[in-house]
Amino acid sequence: MKLTIAKLCLFALIALLGLSACGKSSNNTNNNAPSNQTPAAGGATKEITVNAVDWSYSEPEIKANVGDTLKITLHNEKGVHGLQSEDLGVDLKDGETATVKLDKAGTYEFHCNIQCGQGHDNMVGQIIVQ
Ligand SMILES: [Cu+2]
Structure with missing residues (x-):
């Protein structure tokens, strides 16, 4: 019984991590667009x-x-x-x-x-x- 609960918890954890990973990757795509429009001045x-x-x-x-x-x-x-x-x-x-x-x-x-x-x-x- 204890083992099953532990397995369920682990499964829920993996599912949560998977969801948050998806959320992050889509945010990154959005964040990249504006930064490309404003290149840094200088650098010489x-x-x-x-x-x-x-x-x-x-x-x-x-x-x-x-x-x-x-x-x-x-x-x-x-x-x-x-x-x-x-x-x-x-x-x-x-x-x-x-x-x-x-x-x-x-x-x-x-x-x-x-x-x-x-x-x-x-x-x-x-x-x-x-
Ligand atoms: Cu002097």
Whole structure:
């Protein structure tokens, strides 16, 4: 007797799982349609070398799209400078490259983080992600 009840329960369980599996697969078909209509923007890899002199950057404004990957290299042309963006987790010294995935739209400031003299505070720029 106990065995029969257990078998019935098992059968009911299998039937329920089967039904829910069918429900899920039909939902997936519906969900795929709208996502195909809105392809993600960006996705390109952008390579930029920023040349630093006393006291400015050659690329004070860098523009990119959401979803892009930015490869940013710092090259010191004159003086000793750094390039840091806390928001993007970038901290470069001369000759270094950082690779950043730009997931969120926004304006990200960067600045020199090596005390380089009287124009140090002018060494700022921004990365604009649209
Ligand atoms: Cu500086």
